[in-house]
Amino acid sequence: MKKKLTLATEPDLDELASLAKARLSAQAKRARQINAYDKKLISKLLKQLGVTREELEKQADADFARAKSESARRLKQLRALQKSRMKRRKPLRERIEIAFGQRFEPTEVTK
């Protein structure tokens, strides 16, 4: 015998919302457990390797600082190059007038 289909009523929707909420909180709990397990596992492995997490973080921070300072130095050089290129350029209005004067006729400047 076929089951009769009924539309979801308000109590059903409430139930769905609470189920969804429960599911989300279960997922969050599971994620926290996985993170805690990972952390524990990493600490254990690092201990076996004879290094601490703090040491590795320190190394990574120092490497990051080195990369940033190298970048600042290279950026300075790039800006100097850009500056010399800009000095050689004609003013923008003049460049536009030359470029468009060569390409289009007749022209009408509106503003």
Added chain:
Amino acid sequence: MSSIQFAVRTNSIKVTEVHLFNSGSFNITEIDRESLSDMANRVRFGCSGSSPSEMTFILHTWHTFVFRPQRDVRLLAAHTHFLPEGTVSLAARKANSWLFETPGFAVCSVDIKMKLIIINEQGDIPFSASTGYLNIFELYASADWSHSVSKEAVLESDLLEFTRTVGPIDIAVWRTWAIAVIAEYKVRADASHYASFDLDFQSFLGLGLGLQGLNCPMAVINIEE
């Protein structure tokens, strides 16, 4: 007879910015809009951010040029010109260890787009069209488990290098109507897992004539009378 009309000063410049981050530091210098002199229709800004988790910064600009035809005309095409100038530097930190940890990643991109809107005397829009986004710049820094990575670039363009066009079209425009041509920039920067970005679209390099910023020097329409 077909002719070309130029507009070199915007009627308006609109800017919106969005920044989303879970943690980290973020700093944006005042966004400066200028359409004070011909062809310097620019948005100048500087922005830096770094995050141990996720960070996103998006800046949108709309430069609107309005043409009011003196006679009844037919609009054949509309063009916008983009002249972005600025510097971008990115840095991504290596992961603490190779165990379950993600190295840093940072990316910056600039996209351009244009929109054409025809407005009649009642304020209705009988015709509108827009192009898709065109990516004109992308830089990324992706670290690995052994090295931090930093990258930098100067975004510099030449005249007529970046343009967007709506056309060919053939639309009747009466003398009481207006043609709005909108040039749009979208700048996006992301940093994740100990990475940082620094965007500078405002420094004048001490020259006094620099065009640092997101510039739209002009809009052009092709019409037939």
